[in-house]
Amino acid sequence: MTRFGIPQFPGSCDETDTLLACSRVGEAELLWHKDKDLKGVDVVVVPGGFSYGDYLRVGAIPPFSPVMQAVKEFAAEGGLVLGICNGFQVLTEAGLLPGALLPNVNLAFTCRQVDLVVENVETPLTHEFAPTERISVPAKHTTGRYFAPTEMLNALEAEGQIILRYAEGHNFNGSVNDIAGVCNERRNVFGLMPHPEHAVDPLTGSDDGLKLFSSLASAAGVPA
Amino acid sequence: MTTAQAPHIALGLTDPEFELIVEKMGREPNATELAMFSLMWSEHCSYKHSKKILGQLPVEGPHLLMGPGENAGAVTVGDGLAIAFKVESHNHPSAVEPFQGAATGVGGILRDIFAVGARPIAVLDSLRFGELSSQRSRYLADQAVAGIGHYGNSIGVPTIGGEIYFESPYEQNCLVNAMALGLAPVDQLIKSAAAGVGNHLVLFGASTGRDGIGGASVLASAELGDDDGSKRPTVQVGDPFEESKLVECCLELLGKDLLASLQDLGAAGLTSASSEMASKGEVGLDIHVDRVPLREQGMEPFEIMVSESQERMLCVVTPELLDEVLSVCDKWDLHHAVIGEVTDTRHMKIYENGELVGDMPVPALVDDCPVYTLAPEEPTEQIYPAPSVDSEAARAARAAFDDNAQGILTALLASDNISSRRHYFERYDCIVGSRTTKRPEQAEAAVLHLWKQNESGAPIPGPSIAVSIDGSGRKVAADPYRGTIGNVLECAANIACVGGEPLGLTNCLNFGNPEKPHIAWQLTESVKGMRDACNALKLPVVGGNVSLYNQSADGPIYPTPVVGIVGGVPDPAVVATNTFAEEELFVGLIGPFEPTLAASELAKLIGDELPTRLPDLDLAKHAESLTLVRDAVRAGTIKVARDISEGGLATALAECSLGGVGATIDIAPLVERVSRAYPDAEPHQHARTALFGEGPGGIVVAGSREDLLALSNSAASMGFLALGTTGGQLLTISDPTGTLKEVSLPASEIQRIHGGALSERVSS
Numbered sequence: 001m002t003r004f005g006i007p008q009f010p011g012s013c014d015e016t017d018t019l020l021a022c023s024r025v026g027e028a029e030l031l032w033h034k035d036k037d038l039k040g041v042d043v044v045v046v047p048g049g050f051s052y053g054d055y056l057r058v059g060a061i062p063p064f065s066p067v068m069q070a071v072k073e074f075a076a077e078g079g080l081v082l083g084i085c086n087g088f089q090v091l092t093e094a095g096l097l098p099g100a101l102l103p104n105v106n107l108a109f110t111c112r113q114v115d116l117v118v119e120n121v122e123t124p125l126t127h128e129f130a131p132t133e134r135i136s137v138p139a140k141h142t143t144g145r146y147f148a149p150t151e152m153l154n155a156l157e158a159e160g161q162i163i164l165r166y167a168e169g170h171n172f173n174g175s176v177n178d179i180a181g182v183c184n185e186r187r188n189v190f191g192l193m194p195h196p197e198h199a200v201d202p203l204t205g206s207d208d209g210l211k212l213f214s215s216l217a218s219a220a221g222v223p224a
Numbered sequence: 225m226t227t228a229q230a231p232h233i234a235l236g237l238t239d240p241e242f243e244l245i246v247e248k249m250g251r252e253p254n255a256t257e258l259a260m261f262s263l264m265w266s267e268h269c270s271y272k273h274s275k276k277i278l279g280q281l282p283v284e285g286p287h288l289l290m291g292p293g294e295n296a297g298a299v300t301v302g303d304g305l306a307i308a309f310k311v312e313s314h315n316h317p318s319a320v321e322p323f324q325g326a327a328t329g330v331g332g333i334l335r336d337i338f339a340v341g342a343r344p345i346a347v348l349d350s351l352r353f354g355e356l357s358s359q360r361s362r363y364l365a366d367q368a369v370a371g372i373g374h375y376g377n378s379i380g381v382p383t384i385g386g387e388i389y390f391e392s393p394y395e396q397n398c399l400v401n402a403m404a405l406g407l408a409p410v411d412q413l414i415k416s417a418a419a420g421v422g423n424h425l426v427l428f429g430a431s432t433g434r435d436g437i438g439g440a441s442v443l444a445s446a447e448l449g450d451d452d453g454s455k456r457p458t459v460q461v462g463d464p465f466e467e468s469k470l471v472e473c474c475l476e477l478l479g480k481d482l483l484a485s486l487q488d489l490g491a492a493g494l495t496s497a498s499s500e501m502a503s504k505g506e507v508g509l510d511i512h513v514d515r516v517p518l519r520e521q522g523m524e525p526f527e528i529m530v531s532e533s534q535e536r537m538l539c540v541v542t543p544e545l546l547d548e549v550l551s552v553c554d555k556w557d558l559h560h561a562v563i564g565e566v567t568d569t570r571h572m573k574i575y576e577n578g579e580l581v582g583d584m585p586v587p588a589l590v591d592d593c594p595v596y597t598l599a600p601e602e603p604t605e606q607i608y609p610a611p612s613v614d615s616e617a618a619r620a621a622r623a624a625f626d627d628n629a630q631g632i633l634t635a636l637l638a639s640d641n642i643s644s645r646r647h648y649f650e651r652y653d654c655i656v657g658s659r660t661t662k663r664p665e666q667a668e669a670a671v672l673h674l675w676k677q678n679e680s681g682a683p684i685p686g687p688s689i690a691v692s693i694d695g696s697g698r699k700v701a702a703d704p705y706r707g708t709i710g711n712v713l714e715c716a717a718n719i720a721c722v723g724g725e726p727l728g729l730t731n732c733l734n735f736g737n738p739e740k741p742h743i744a745w746q747l748t749e750s751v752k753g754m755r756d757a758c759n760a761l762k763l764p765v766v767g768g769n770v771s772l773y774n775q776s777a778d779g780p781i782y783p784t785p786v787v788g789i790v791g792g793v794p795d796p797a798v799v800a801t802n803t804f805a806e807e808e809l810f811v812g813l814i815g816p817f818e819p820t821l822a823a824s825e826l827a828k829l830i831g832d833e834l835p836t837r838l839p840d841l842d843l844a845k846h847a848e849s850l851t852l853v854r855d856a857v858r859a860g861t862i863k864v865a866r867d868i869s870e871g872g873l874a875t876a877l878a879e880c881s882l883g884g885v886g887a888t889i890d891i892a893p894l895v896e897r898v899s900r901a902y903p904d905a906e907p908h909q910h911a912r913t914a915l916f917g918e919g920p921g922g923i924v925v926a927g928s929r930e931d932l933l934a935l936s937n938s939a940a941s942m943g944f945l946a947l948g949t950t951g952g953q954l955l956t957i958s959d960p961t962g963t964l965k966e967v968s969l970p971a972s973e974i975q976r977i978h979g980g981a982l983s984e985r986v987s988s
Contacts, residue, residue: 010472010557011465013380017658023681050378053465109373111653140377140653198655201683203673203796205655205663 002026002217005041007067009033013049014197018084021197024210025217036066042220043080044071046087048141048195058101058143059089068094080124080216081189085141088181088191097184097191098156099148104141105174111140113205114194115167116180120160123183124219125190128211134167135208139180139194146175146182146193156182164192231255235262241594248588256574256582259526261589263492264499267772270593273738274770277598277751285764287727287792289413295339295488296406297766298413299727301792302687305674306410308342311350311403311693311732311788313771317459318371318400322364326371326400327462331534333404334381335488338471339537341414341478342406345657346672347376348693349386349402350732350786354395356640361390362986364398365648371462372402373651378464379471383652384660385670386693390640393608393697396776401732401769403693403788407674412478416487417504418540421568423484425498425509426546428553428560429470430535432494433519435460437530466535466558473556474537482545482552489536495529497538498564499572503590508569514577517559525574525581540566600748601741606836608701608782611828617981621829627908629874629915629957629964632826634977636871636916637878641825643981658683661796665882668692668721668867673796688793690724695732697782699918702823703838704746708753708785710838713846713920714869715789716761717815720850721865721923722799723857724791726761731768731787736780738772746783747772754785760843761850763789800857800865800925803883804950809863809926811877811887812936813894813945815849816842817868818901819917825870826916839901839919846921849942852935853923861931868922874915874957874967876924881971882978886955889948891915895961897945908963915957915964926950 004022008015008030015030022028022045031038038044052061062068075081075096083091091097104110115136118129148156153176156162164181171178181192196209232242235258245261246252253261263269283291289306290298296310314329334344349372354361365388376383477483489497502509513528541549553560572589574582617639624631636642649664662671669692675683694715700707719726731754736743758765774781793799821827822835856862868876877889894914902910936944955974957967
């Protein structure tokens with residue numbers, strides 16, 4: 001069974017939600033921020049929230065934590081890493097993902113169910129989806145406007161590193177090219193602003209996000 | 225010539241109160257002692273003007289675990305789980321500094337929840353501001369919502385519901401009430417009574433500074449006035465990051481069973497927290513102020529004792545567990561200090577560097593504050609002027625008033641108190657925690673499922689709950705007794721609409737200055753109404769808050785008793801929605817609904833005077849009707865349920881069409897009921913009252929024809945009326961008397977008007 005590890009920083013908010021979502025498709029445990037020990041997990045999911053209060057700049061502090069030092073090494077060895085919301089911000093700050101997240105165009109925290117289009121289904125995160133499949137997932141953030149300089153953006157588009165886009169009319173934060181999620185060149189590190197861990201049960205609104213976790217679980221190549 | 229004010233007067237104590245303190249102490253108090261007495265004897269801490277009348281509220285029920293007196297009340301919800309909940313006000317701080325005032329209101333109510341050992345799982349808010357035409361009101365609303373979102377979103381507790389209304393009496397004195405819910409195993413709930421002579425008193429969390437000094441006495445227990453800007457330093461600044469660590473630390477301490485008791489520091493800071501613990505435990509406490517971690521140098525003992533610095537907790541620990549407790553605090557990077565010991569002296573003794581600087585008998589400080597009897601007097605005429613609204617919606621309603629029902633309806637749908645609250649609630653995280661199964665606008669009440677984890681950590685179903693918060697001010701201003709009953713019934717109706725059985729009620733009584741006879745009358749009548757409504761619903765009051773002195777030079781606020789109810793839901797998958805999700809459903813109206821235009825939204829839009837009385841109601845019948853609705857929702861018979869509230873039946877039907885499916889409605893049965901109630905009125909008044917009249921007890925329901933016809937037989941005595949059928953994209957409402965033109969609105973048009981009005985208005 002695939003084992004997921006979820007780094008927990010003081011100020012993390014969605015770590016329990018992520019733990020619950022991952023445990024639907026594998027085993028999952030929290031990883032304490034002060035420990036440089038990933039406990040041998042197969043996949044790391046950096047959760048949403050406000051790590052260390054996010055008072056300096058969103059996601060700026062965690063890259064210096066012991067647990068993220070270990071995550072960087074894990075990613076360098078090809079380990080699968082997903083960052084959700086604050087986790088995405090952390091991964092861009094850590095230099096593991098291209099681009100940056102800027103304040104929403106409305107300059108306010110916004111919580112809204114949005115439709116996303118899966119752009120690239122040839123990645124470990126998305127291989128269980130059909131091409132251009134449309135999914136409903138909630139987003140909730142103040143600083144979610146994806147930005148990359150033109151040259152970098154063109155390269156990301158050309159290399160198929162844009163994995164999720166907001167459907168037409170759903171890009172409330174003003175992200176460039178409607179980008180909701182990206183991956184690195186090696187396709188083992190992923191970041192997305194919407195929250196798939198909050199879309200794993202029809203009872204709470206949608207289960208469209210579950211396939212992202214089961215894709216990761218099967219891609220990790222651990223027999224059930 | 226100016227006379228220097230006596231210190232006790234400046235601190236808000238009267239001369240007789242000061243003399244009583246001298247008598248209890250056997251001497252004059254020193255500065256530290258006087259500061260502590262002034263807080264403990266303030267209205268905010270002592271409830272001296274409300275205690276006598278609050279005694280009549282019912283406080284017992286089969287699901288009750290903790291009632292009034294603890295940091296929060298609690299009820300059982302099954303499977304060995306408890307829900308702790310409470311509503312509290314932060315009105316005056318929010319009027320002075322809305323962002324931090326509202327943020328720390330959330331921080332404070334959350335601490336009340338985890339102080340009883342429960343993990344905070346939800347926040348709701350109840351907000352009142354002046355009319356949106358006022359720039360100040362737009363600013364206050366925007367900043368208060370931002371502050372609530374800032375705290376709740378950052379700490380990872382979802383804000384799942386609430387209400388926001390705009391009325392001119394709140395222009396100078398806005399209301400910011402926040403309700404929080406927490407989840408705990410029943411056996412992990414903890415009380416705050418200090419126990420065990422020789423045990424340590426540990427202060428942990430944030431350091432202590434000069435913020436919020438005098439908040440409870442100077443700010444919360446007096447009317448607002450001209451120099452409120454100077455009171456800004458009495459408002460505290462919140463740090464949700466510190467509190468999120470504090471929550472996890474407290475729950476870890478309690479999970480490991482390391483604490484003898486726990487108390488949060490809120491209004492009146494260390495003074496209130498320590499003396500309440502000592503009083504409940506019937507012990508004494510020695511406190512060494514020099515051991516308190518400070519954020520600034522040179523603080524006087526009284527400043528340390530009264531500081532309202534946020535994000536702090538106080539606990540009692542046995543000597544053998546102390547090291548373990550401190551290491552948990554270290555893990556979460558929190559300040560901590562052993563600041564004192566539990567003694568058998570029944571005195572609060574305050575030391576600074578070993579020197580005694582304060583020595584007060586605990587009972588004198590906590591229990592001996594005089595309790596006042598109100599002197600209520602019913603005013604001879606309505607004290608509030610007719611609402612004067614200047615908005616496009618109001619002008620449209622006035623223009624359409626003669627016979628154009630559709631014009632009135634569209635004006636109501638666009639009005640500030642009825643249009644979609646999305647502009648505000650989208651600024652709250654309503655889903656963190658993975659418990660929210662009905663978000664804002666998806667049902668009449670928020671619904672949470674309380675998942676548990678199986679052996680491998682995956683979520684498995686647990687019990688579910690419904691929660692709602694309600695509190696009309698205008699109807700209570702019209703008739704404090706019946707208006708308050710209406711508030712309780714509306715909240716209970718919202719719970720019934722999702723199949724919830726009400727388990728307990730919390731309240732926040734927001735009123736003006738109780739020393740004024742007409743305010744005392746409002747308060748007295750309102751509490752009587754709450755008592756009678758709770759008794760009829762067999763619903764205990766688990767605790768709450770009283771916020772008095774909500775008035776300014778412009779006069780008092782509308783009396784605003786806000787109530788929050790938690791209900792038990794057996795199956796979160798069998799919950800009625802509040803929009804017509806399917807075609808060909810049979811639409812009816814259940815309940816002893818007797819609409820009146822008095823004090824309604826329509827009356828406000830056209831500037832009608834407030835009445836001095838609302839219609840009588842049969843409480844037993846209302847309670848029976850709500851039980852019937854709840855059972856039918858649980859059985860799946862009722863698929864759609866919407867409580868008729870602001871804007872009456874027509875507005876409720878329009879809101880039911882927000883899902884995209886319309887309906888064909890004939891209001892003849894309700895017109896007939898109205899004409900029986902008002903035989904002398906003109907026919908067009910009957911039709912208008914049926915369409916737009918308000919009152920408790922009316923629920924629009926939809927389900928299959930067979931199911932609802934069977935229900936209508938058993939519900940005949942509950943006043944079941946058949947109204948029509950869902951289907952198509954048009955909502956048509958016809959009045960067979962022909963006195964009003966037919967309503968015919970596409971669902972998409974209703975969505976556009978209702979959905980966009982508020983954001984357009986606040987950005988204009």
